[in-house]
Amino acid sequence: MTDASLKSLSALPLRVGLVGTGYAARLRAETLKADPRTFLVAVAGHTPEKTQVFCQTYGATMIESWKTLVTSPSVDLVVICTVNRDHGAIARAALEARKHVIVEYPLALDVAEAEALIALAQCQNCLLHVEHIELLGGVHQALKASLPQIGAVFYARYATIKPELPAPQRWNYHQELFGFPLMGALSRLHRLIDLFGTVSTVNCQTRYQKREPTNPYYIACLCNTQLCFNNGILAEVTYGKGETLWQAERKFEVHGEKGALILDGDQGTLVQAGGRYPIEVGSRRGLFAKDTAMVLDHLTTDSPLYITPAESLYTLKVADAARRSAEEGRTIQV
Incomplete structure (x- = not known):
């Protein structure tokens, strides 16, 4: 400002x-x-x-x-x-x-x-x-700080699956109100882009399940997306929720030439040839408060913010490429 x-x-x-x-x-x-x-x-x-x-x-x-x-x-x-x-x-x-x-x-x-x-x-x-409070969370901060320990990264996988039985008839189970899954859940892509940079191609498959074809609310959705980054890193994003998904998962894996980082829930592990070592992971609590305070600091003292609208827009473009890939059944260049 x-x-x-x-x-x-x-x-x-x-x-x-x-x-x-x-x-x-x-x-x-x-x-x-x-x-x-x-x-x-x-x-x-x-x-x-x-x-x-x-x-x-x-x-x-x-x-x-x-x-x-x-x-x-x-x-x-x-x-x-x-x-x-x-x-x-x-x-x-x-x-x-x-x-x-x-x-x-x-x-x-x-x-x-x-x-x-x-x-x-x-x-x-x-x-x-x-x-984009996912960038402020303890899991993302721990992952980002630990990346140098695993050398050159070549593969990442991020999966968030939330079983809900019965599926609620809420706006986030409504295609028009929530939007395409990786647009509504934009953070699933944004964390990877924050870590690894720009994307060259996207390939995506998405499935919805409904009790009745005319009902605007679905009972489950599953979205699986493969990203190829311009630096050669391959990544896979799985996002799902609803009645027909039976095992919850919140896991982020990054594999490099010297080891791997495994963030499973709120637990972090560094895996190397010599063994497995715990990674300290900070809390996920208070992130909306932190985001709000940073905005107020920016408005009143012109201190910098942690995210720009242009950065969010870029991730939205990648999410839109995933949408087009799912609809057209082909790989999309970003």
Whole structure:
């Protein structure tokens, strides 16, 4: 941020409008309430009843529509924590109203829309921050710090499988609301790209299961993607959830010429010719609070952020290549 953009803000505390009342919104609200630099003034949610309870909990005013919230003169910063489908539209309206914006990934479900939003934020001299807390987590930080110990990397595998029986009829089991699996779950690709750089080709296969063909909610999805990085590293990403997946998995493996790093859940292991050695892995707790605090530091002191919108956009382009690969049945050049 620049001094000129900071002048567009009201004096501290910054007045924040929140769109959403789910898990991420609750964690954001708790952080905003605890930080003296911010005042949570308004919340717009999906249902009036749930939004009213949320507002009572956090001392905010309920706004019936996000369209009203983002244009309110009493809001300086808009935090978007709602269904993926609506991220782009809300961010655009907020930026057009000259508000600073925090949005959970993905920025949008359409690459062209995301590109236009980044350009709009620059034109409006407003902050556009796309959250990627996976980069702040203990597992990713431990993995990144340990990479030099295994030499030149040639293969990585990242699998997250979540059995749910019964599958909930929630927005994250809805193709339109959640988006293509690796767009909705963009962090599965972003961690690999943060570690290994740009991608040359993508090959992806995706399967959905539904009880009824006309029901917009699926009961399971499985997405398997192979990435070839420009530096020659091969990687495989498996993302699945739902009723017909029976074994949970959260595992990240990186194999190199001098050993391997195995992150299984919250446990880390370095495997080398001489044996197996534990890796200290930090906590996954408090990451939304850390992300929020870093944004506030950036807005008030111009300190650097850990992620740029352009970096998130690049991963979105890779996810879109995976979508096209799954739909067209062919390898896609990125």
